[in-house]
Amino acid sequence: MTEHLLSLLTFLPLVGMIVVLFLPRDNGPLLKGCTLVVTLIVFLASLPLAFNDVFKTSAEMQYVEFVKWINIGDYFQMNYFVGIDGISLWLVMLTTFIMPIAVLSTWNAVDKNIKGFMALSLMLETAMLGAFISLDLFLFYIFWELMLIPMYFMIGIWGGKNRIYAAVKFFIYTAVGSLLMLVAIIYIYYHAVQSGINIDGFSILDFYNMSMEPELQTLLFLAFALSFAIKVPMFPVHTWLADAHTEAPTAGSVILAAILLKMGTYGYVRFAIPLFPEATQQFLPYLALLAVIGIIYGALVAMMQEDVKKLVAYSSVSHLGFVMLGIFALNIQGLAGGMLQMINHGISTGALFLIVGFIYERRHTRAIADFGGLAKVMPVFATVFMIITFSSIGLPGTNGFVGEFLILMGAFASELRWFAVFATTGVIFAAVYMLWMFQRVMFGKVTNPANEKLDDLSMREMALMLPLLLFVFWIGIYPNVFLEKMNPSLENLIKQSTSKQHVAVVEVEQPSLLTLNK
C-alpha cells in the first residue's frame, strides 16, 4: 500500500471526480458531501506521509514510484516517476489539507452547476498533487498545465462581475510562461542525451547531475524562471493575480492562493535552482530585487485597495515576495523560511479569502467602504479575523512570524543583505495595510443599516476556520515539526546548488538524422 500511496493520493480525487460526474446534478448536498468525503479521505490517507520520520534524516526521495510510460527508444522517454522529499512533503500535505476546507466553504457559496464545480475541484486536486510529486519533468509539465483548466473554469463560471477578463487573463498569462518552459524542458532532455549521461526519461534526479555550460543555463533558467515567476507571481508579472483572485469564487481564491501560487515557488526550489545553479547565481540579485520590489510594491498597492479581496490578493504579492527572497538567500534559514512561509501563506491567506467569502456571502459586496463596525455585530468573526490578520502581519507566536523571520534572517546572512534590509520594511507595510483594512471593516460604528443584522459565524464556518487557526498557532509556536523534516532535503538542495562542478561540455556535432537516402 505505502509504495503506491502517492499515486493513490493523486488519483483518488480523479476517481472521485468520475463518481461525482455520475451523481444526479440536482442533488447539491450529495454532490458536495461526496466531494468533501473524497477530499477528506485523501487528507487522511496523506497523514502517514506527515508522520513518517524518515524525512528527518534523509534527503532522498521517498515513496518513489517508477513506471515506464512513454518509451520511444532514442526519441524520448517519459516515465511515471513520482516521489516526495522534505520539500514537497509539506506542500502535498498543504494541498490535501486545504482542499476539504475549500470544498466545505462552497456549501452555501456555490449554488449553480454544483456538479461542475465539484468535479473541477477534484480534478484540480489531482493536478496539484501530481505537480508536487512529479520527479519527471514531462510528467510535471502535464500536471502543471492541467491545473490551469479547472481553475480557468472556476473563475470563469462561478466568478464575479469581471470574471471573463480575469479568467482569460489568468489562463493566458500563466500559459505563456509555461509554454516557454516546455521548450526548455525539451532542450534539457536532448542536452542530457547529447552530453552522454545516463538518463532515465525526464527524471530531474538525473538532470541534477548534468553539467551545462553557463550560457546555456542562462537561457534555460530564464525560461523556467519566467514560467515560475508568473505563477508566483513576482513583480512585474503579477497583475493576473489581482484579477483572478478578486473574481474567483471563494473556494477558487482559497485554492489559488493557498496552493497554486506555491507551484511557482516550489518550481524554483525543485527545478530552477538545482538544475541551473550557475544561472541562479547569476540572476540571483535580479530576482531578489524583483522579490523585494514585490514585497514593497505589493504592500503599497494593497494599502490603497478599496476591495477587500483585491487587498488580500496584493498582499499575496507581498508575501510571496518574502518567499522568493528566502529561497534566493540560498542558505538553510532562508530556504526553510521560504518553505515554511509557503505553508503559512497557504494557511493565512487561504483563511483571509475564506473570511472575505464569509462577509461576501452575507452582504454580496467586497468594497471596504460598505462595511464598518462588524466587530460589534459579529464578535466571533472579529476574533477569528483578527487572529488571521495578525498571522498575516507576522506577529510572533503566529505562523507568519516564523517564516518571515527565517527568511529575513537567511537573506541577511547571505549576499542579499541589502535586499533584506528593504524587505524588512515590508513588515511595517504589512501592518499598515492589514490593520487599516481591519479597522475600516471591523471597527467604527455600524453606519450601513445592511450591516446591522449579520449572523455571526455558523458552526460550519467555524469548522472551516478552526483547523486553520490551529496551524496558525502550531507553526507559530512549534514549527520544528515542520522544519526538522524539511531540513535534510534543503541542505541537500544547497549542496546541489553550490558544489556542482561544471566542466565545459565538448560540443558534439549533431549527426544528421536523415540517413534516409544518403
Added chain:
Amino acid sequence: MITVYHYMAVSAILFSLGTFGVLTRKNAIVIFMCIELMLNSVNLTFIALSRHLGSMDGQVFVFFIMTVAAAEAAVGLALMISFYRNRESIDVDDINLLKW
C-alpha cells in the same frame, strides 16, 4: 538548331501569359482557360524535355495532365454553372461572399 531551350522559352512565355491572365481576367471561364494555357505550357516543357532526354516518362505525364485537365474542366465548369444559377454571374469579383 532548335534546342530544348527554345521550347522551354516558349513554354515560359506561355506560362507567364497564363499567370497574367489568371491575375487580370474577371470571367471565371477565361481564368480557367488561362490555367489551361499554363498547363499546356507545362505540357510543352514536358514533351520537349522528354524528347531531349529520350525518355517516354514526360510524354506519359502529358497524357495524364491532359486527362486531369479534362476532369478538372468537367468539374470546374459544373461548378461554374451551378454558381451561375445562383448568382447570375461568373465574374470572379462576384465570388465575394466569403471573406475576412
Added chain:
Amino acid sequence: MELLELLFFYLVAFVAVLSGVLVVSCKSPVHSALALVNTFFCLAVFYVMLSAPFMAAIQVMVYAGAIMVLILFVIMLLNLGADAHRKYTHGVVWGAICGILTLLVTGFFVKRGSITGMQGDVTTELIQGFGHTELIGKALFTDFLLPFEITSILLLVAIVGAVILAKKEV
C-alpha cells in the same frame, strides 16, 4: 533545312504566343476560347516537331476537341457573350508586373538551367521504327499502369461530380 526549321519554329512560336496574348486580352470569352484553340494547335505542331505525333493527335482531340468544346458550350449556355459591356479585367498593372517577373524568373532558370537528366533509350530511330503510339501504349500498360488506372478513378469522380453539381434538383 535547319534554318528553315528554325524559322518555322519561330513562326509557330509567334503564333502560339500571339494566340496566348489574345486569350488573355480578348474581351469576349468566345474569342478567348478560339484563341486558346489556336494556341493548342500551335502546340500540337510543336509536338509533331518533337516527334511526338500521338501527343499532337490527342492534343488536338482532347484539348482542342473535347475540352474547348466543353468550354465553348458552357460559355454559350451561360450566354456570357451578352454582358460584354462590363469591364473584363482588373489589376492589369499589377498583373503585368507579376507576369513579367514570372517571365523573368522562368526565363532565368530556363537560361541557366542544365537539362542533364539521365538519358533514356528512346531515340528518333526507335520512334520511327517502333512507332510513337506504340511506345506510349507500351509505357502506359507496363510502367505506368497504376497511374493509368488512377485516371479512370479520376474521370469517374469528375463525371459523378459534374453530374451532381450540374443537376438542378436534389
Added chain:
Amino acid sequence: MYDKLWLIPFFPLVGSIINGLLGKKIKNEKVIGGISTVAIALSFVVSCKYFFQLLGDTDKTHESIVASWMSVGSLQVDWGFLLDPLSALMIMVVTGVGSLIHLYSIGYMHGEEGFYRFFSYLNLFCFSMLMLVLGNNALVMFVGWEGVGLCSYLLIGYYFEKKSAGDAAKKAFVVNRIGDFGFLLGLFLLFWTLGSKGVWTIQFTEIAANAHLLESGGVIVTIITLCFFLGACGKSAQIPLFTWLPDAMEGPTPVSALIHAATMVTAGVYMIGRMCGLFAMAPTTMMVVATVGAATALFAATIGLAQNDIKRVLAYSTVSQLGYMFLAMGVGAFSAGIFHLMTHAFFKACLFLGSGSVIHGMHHGYHHAHLHDDPQDMRNMGGLRKKMPITFITFLVSTIAISGIPLFSGFFSKDEILWWSFGSNRGHWSLWLLGAIAAGMTAFYMFRLVFMTFYGEQRTDARAKDHIPESPLTITIPLMVLGVLAVIGGYVGVPAILGGANHIHHYFEPVFGEAIKLNNISAHGSHATEYALMAISVGIAVFGIFLAWTMYVKNPALPGQFVAKFTGLHRVIFNKWYVDEIYDALFVNPTKRLGTFLWRGIDVRVVDGIVNGVGKLVNVGSMLLRYTQTGYVHNYAFMMVVGMLFIVGFYILR
C-alpha cells in the same frame, strides 16, 4: 531550582484564554475579573518566590529552557527563560503593578460591554510582557515585544466603535512596527556578525559573553545598537516615534496605567539594559541614546505644559520620564535608568489610576446629569479634593514623587540620572541642563494638573457637580498601595552621598557591572558638585511648583494673560509642535499617494497596460491582417504568385 519560571507567564496566559473563550458565557463580572486578577496575582506570588530566591542566591543568572522553538541549521532558538536581577525586578514590577491594576479594573470597567474581552486582553498583555522580560534570547523577547504591541493595539482599540480609538490603535501598532523593523535589523546584523566570528547565537547570555568579539566602538556594533535603539524608540515612545503614545490614551485608563506608563513603554529601556554589553561598546550610540532621551524629556515636557486633557498631560509626562530613562541608559547609568523605571512605574501608575478615578467620578456625575461633556478635560474639573479625598492624597503624593521632591521616590532615581548625565564620562553638562529644565517643567505641569483638578473652584457643570463620588474600594486600594510605593520605592536606591547604600546599584552589579567595567564607564566628580547639582535640580522643581501655584491657585487669570501674550508659542505647543501634521505630510500622505500611484499608475496603467496592450496589438494586427483576406480570387492568386516569385526569386538569385 528555577525550572518553573514558565509558570510566571503561564498563569496570565491561562487566564486570558479562559476569559477569551468562555468569558462571554460567564457573564459575571466578578468571576471574570477574579479569574484574571487571580491569574496575575499567582504570577506575582511565583515572581516573589523567585525574586527572593535570587536575592539569596550567589549565582545571579539562571536560564530555563522549556522547549526548542526553531532549529534551522546554525540558528537554534529555544523557548527559554532567563532570570537575573534585571528580569527579576521587571517581573516584580509587572506582576505587582499588574495585579493592582487588574484589581482596579474590576471596579473601573464595571458595566462595560466586553468586560471579559478587556480582562482577556489585559491578561494576555501581562503574559506578553512577562515573555518580553523573561525571554532568554532575543527572539523570545521579540515575541513579548510584539505581543505587548498587539495587546496595546487591542486595548487602545477597545472602544473600537470610536474612530479615534481605532486610529490610535493602528497608529500605535504601526509606529511600534517601525521600531520592530529596527529591532529585527539589529538582530539580523548581530546574528550575522557574531556568526561570521563563529558564534551563531541570539541568546542574551551568549551575546554578552561574546560581545568582545565585536570591535568596541566599531561601525558594526554602532549600527547594531542603533538599530536596536530604533526598536526601543518605537516601543518607548522616544523622538521621533513618540506620537503614538499620547493618542494611545484612547484606551481605558487602567490600560494607560499598566501599558502606557508602567510596563510596556519601558520595554525599550529594559531592552537596552538587556543589551548593555553591546551598547556600552558603542559610545556613539550611547551618545545618541542620551541625546534623544534628554531631548524627548524636554520636548514632551513642553507639550505637557499646555494640554488640558488630564490623561494627555500624563501621557506626555510619561514620554518625558521615558526620556529620562533613556538619558540614563545613554550616559551609562544603567541601574539608575532601571531604578527610575521602577519608581516611575509606581508613581505613574498611581497617577494614571488616580486620573482614572477622577474620570470615573466625572463620568458618573455627567452620566447622572445626562450630559455629554468631556470627563477628561481639566477645565471642567477643579476642587475635587473634597469630593475624592483618597484619590487626591495618593495623586498628590505621586505628583510630588514625579516632581523630584526629596524624600519621595522620584527624587532618588531622577537625581541619580541627572548626576550621571553630568558626571559620567559618557555624559555632558548640556544633557544635565536639558534634564534639569525638563524636571522643572515636569514639576510645573504636574502641579498645574493637580491644581486644576483638585483645587480652586469646581468648574464642572452645575447639574453634575454634586454627583461626583469617591471611587469604590477596588479602585482606591490599588491607589493607596501605589501611593505608598511611590513614597518608599526610592529608598532602595538612596545614593551614597545621602548616606544610603544604593542597594539597587549593587543589586544590578551582576547585570551591568561587567559592561560598565569593560568599557570604563564611570561617573566622577566631587561630592560638592553632586550636592550642588542636587540642590539646583530640587530648586528648579520647587520653582516649577511655585510657578504652577502662582498661576493656577493664586492668580487663575494669569495663564490666560500668558497665552494672550505668547499666542503663537502657545498654539504650537498646544498642538504638540504639529509633529503629527508634519509626519502626515512627510510620511503618511506621500506613502498613500505612492500607493495610489503604484496601483493606478504602475499596476493598472503600465503593467496591465502593457499586457492588455500586447493583447490589443495582436487584436489590431488581427483586424488588419484579416482584411488581407478580401474574398476575391484574384487577390488570392496574386498573393500566390507574389509568394512564388519571392521564394523562387530569392533562392535562384541568391
Added chain:
Amino acid sequence: MDTSLVQQAIDNVNFAAIMPALILCVVGMAALLIGVFSKRGRTFHISLICLFGLVAAGVATVGGWNQPYQFGFSGHVALDNFARFFNMTFIIGSILTILMSDDYLKREGYPISEYYPLILFTTAGAMLMASGTDMMTIFLGLEVLSVSLYVLAGLFRNQVRSNEAGLKYFLLGAFSTGFLLYGIALIYGVTGTTNLTDIGNYFIYHPALLTNPMTIAGMLLLSVGFLFKIGAAPFHMWAPDVYQGAPTPITAFMSAGPKAAAFAAFLRILLLALGGLENDWTSLLWVLAVATMTIGNVIAISQTDIKRMLAYSSISHAGYALVGIVAANEIGISGIMFYMLAYTFMNLGAFAVLTLAGKKGENNLTLDGFAGFGFKQPFLGVAMTIFLFSLMGLPPTAGFAGKFYIFAGAVKAGYLWLAVIGVLNSAVSLYYYLRVMVYMYFRDPNEEFEWVALKTGAVISIILAIIGVLYLGILPGGVMEMAKLGLF
C-alpha cells in the same frame, strides 16, 4: 514481344501495394451503383456500405502493419509503414466524417448518395499520395483528391456559399496545379525521371546539379503546389473561405485527411527525392512555418464565425506541422505523422460538434450563437471543450502530445527559436480557443436558444474523437512508437 510485354505488366502488378485504396475504390464504385438504384433521398445504407469499405481498408492497412514493404507497379507505389500510418489517419478521418454526415446532409436538404463514394475516392486519392513513390502517382492521387474535394466543397449547389467555396477552391487549386506541374517538369528535366528514388539517387551521383537554378526552382515550384494544399502562408488564402463555405463535415474532412496526404507526399518528395536540397527547403519552410502559424493564429483572433475561426486555426496547425519538416530529423517527421493523426481526431471532433450544433443554413455557428451552449448541451459542451483544449495543445490531450513530438524534433535539430516562436504562437491561439469556451460557459444563453437533438452518428464520431484525443494524450506511447516505425 507481346507476351513478354504482358508478362512484364503482370509482373509489375502488386495489388497488395494498393490494397487499401483498391478496396475503397471498389466499394466506392459499388456504392455508386447501389446509389443509382436506391430511392432518392435514401442515403443511410450507402453510408453504411462506405463505412464498411473504410473499415475493410483499415483492416487491410493495419493487417499489413510492420509487414515488409510492398512495392509495385514499376516503383510507383510503396506500401510501407509510413503510408500505412497515414492511411490509418485518412481512414479515421473519413470514418468520422461519414459518421457525422448523414443526419447533417438530411438536415441541410442534400441527401446525395454520391457523397459517400466521393469521400471514399478522396480517401483513395490521399492514400495514393501517401504511398506514391513517383511524381506521377502522387500527382494523380492529388488530382483525384482535389477533384473530389472541389465537388464536395461545392456540393450544396443551391447554396451560394457552398458554390463559392467550390469555385474558389477549384480556380485556385487548378492554378496551383500549374505551378506544381511546372516544378515537376523542371525536376524531370534535371534528372530525367519522375521516380522519387531515382531522382534522389541521381542527385547523389550528380551533386553539382543541386545548385542548379532549375533544380532549385523545380523544388520551389513543386513546394508551392504542396504548400497550397497544406494551406501554408502565403498560399493559404483559399483555406478560410473554402472551409467556411463548404459543408461542415467536408470542412472537417478537408482540414484533416487531404492536408495529411499533402504532408505525406510532400515529405516523401522532400526526403526521398530532394534530400540533397535539405538546407534550402528547411530555410524556406522555417520562414513559411513561422508565417503560417502566425497568420493563422493572429487572424483567427478576430473571427466570430466558429467555422471560419477553425479554418484559420487549421492554417496555424499546418504551420506547427511544418516545424516538423523543418526539423528534418526522425523525431520531427514521426512528429508530423503523429500530429496529423492527433489533429484528425481533435479537429474532426470539433467539427462534429459543429454539425450537431448548427441549424439549417448554419447561420448560428457564431460565437454569439454559442453563448451558454455548454450548459444547455452538456455533452457537446464538454466534448467541444476537450477538443479545444487539444487544439490549444494542453495536456493531457492529443494536441499536446503532438506538439511536444514536433517541437521535440525541432529542438533536437537545434531549431530552438522556431520552437519558441511555435509555443508563443500557441499562446496567441489560446485566446481565441478560450473565447469559444468563454461563450459556451461564461455567457448567458441567448433568448432563442433551442436545444438541438443529438444524432447518433455524430455522437458516435464525437465519442470516438474524444477517445482518440484522450488516448493519444494520456498514453501516446504506442502510437508514437508506430509513428517512429513509420519512417521510410
